[in-house]
Amino acid sequence: MSSESDGTIPPTRAARRAAERAAAQASERGTIPAADADSPTAEAPSFVPVTPPLNPVDAPADAPTAVPVEAPEAATADEPEAPVEDPFNLEAFFSAGRPDEAAPGPTETTPAEAEAPLTVAMLVTPSAEPATAGGSSGSGRRPGRRRKRPFEGFSIIGFLGEILLTAGALMLLYLVWQLWYNDMVERGQQDREAASLTEKWDAEESAQPGTPNDGVVPVIAAPGDGEIFATLRIPRFGPDYGAPLAGGVSKAKTLDKAGIGHYPDTQLPGQAGNFAVAGHRNTHGAPLNLVADLRVGDAIVIETREGWFTYRYRNSEYVQPTAVDVLNPVPREDSVAATQSVITLTSCNPKMSTAERIIAYGLFESFTPRADGAPTSLTPTEG
Secondary structure, three states, X not given: OOOOOOOOOOOOHHHHHHHHHHHHHHHHOOOOOOOOOXXXXXOOOOOOOOOOOOOOOOOOOOOOOOOOOOOOOXXXXXXXXXXXXXXXXXXXXXXXXXXXXXXXXXXXXXXXXXXXXXXXXXXXXXXXXXXXXXXXXXXXXXXXXOOOOOOOOOOHHHHHHHHHHHHHHHHHHHHHXXXXXXXXXXXXXXXXXXXXXXXXXXXXXXXXXXXXOXXXXXXXXXXXXXXXXXXXXXXXXXXXXXXXXXXXXOHHHHHOOOOEEEOOOOOOOOOOEEEEEEEOOOOOOOOOOOHHXXXXXXXXXXXOOOEEXXXXXXXXXXEOOOOHHHHOOOOXXXXXXXXXXXXXXXXXXXXXXXXXXXXXXXXXXXXXXXXXXOOHHXXXXXX
């Protein structure tokens, strides 16, 4: 190949093919003599680039002159119209750059196609980033992979949704801990404290024996606020059930710490009148959680240092929180002198709510001194 250029722009492959088709059609019409197809040396007519004539004044004497080429005649109506070549034919575009592929033979075309300008679709691809020795780009990213922008895909609604889901899960875990696991732990702790008090009082009785039961009910000293002076035992709630009983009904000092609280303005165990107590129905050991399960005749026992005061359950009712007359010496009766000793258990209703109060009543049955041993009323309840 010569390194010198004659100043002309070489035609593209598509242009040469169009010129060959035009020359073939012109040869058939007698304008340009066609080459002998049977000749072994016959070659397809080649395209001769024609440069525009120079200025006659400046043109050299030996400069080649342009050879006019007669334009082909317009196609007749009977001649079938050739398919228009797609200028965006990617297969033809890429095959043009492969020298080892044989060029397709000339195909028929119309003069309009021969004279139509050729358009080549240029495919622009992003240049790949320079690869490093390890085969990856200099920034550590794979070639052609877009870097994710900071906060791309971030959504305020999604973020708030995740926070709410997390808060809901934490709240659920807290409720499980507070209403089930913590109650179970504190319930067991209160049972053990009640059993410990029984052992302590039994040991004191052994050291200083009291008088046998002579039918006299002892008088219990009024306890201070938060001072534990007795335990509540209800066989219906379980054979090991026991709840420490302290003075006052303060939530912080008594109900949350001891378990059961005694209303200061009511009577003490065994005295004529109303021995009223309160306790939680949920949380903090829930000592009165099963108060609604009591049946007529169930034993409600108050254990003190002196002995056991046995009451028998009678009935229950539901009242508004403002119904304080349940604490009267004769419950729900005003200005009536008490002749019997009753016990009143108060708690919230329904569970997890303070909308109402559940009230359970019991009548005093007997007192058993510690010197006589535990009464039969503490026998576990069946059914």
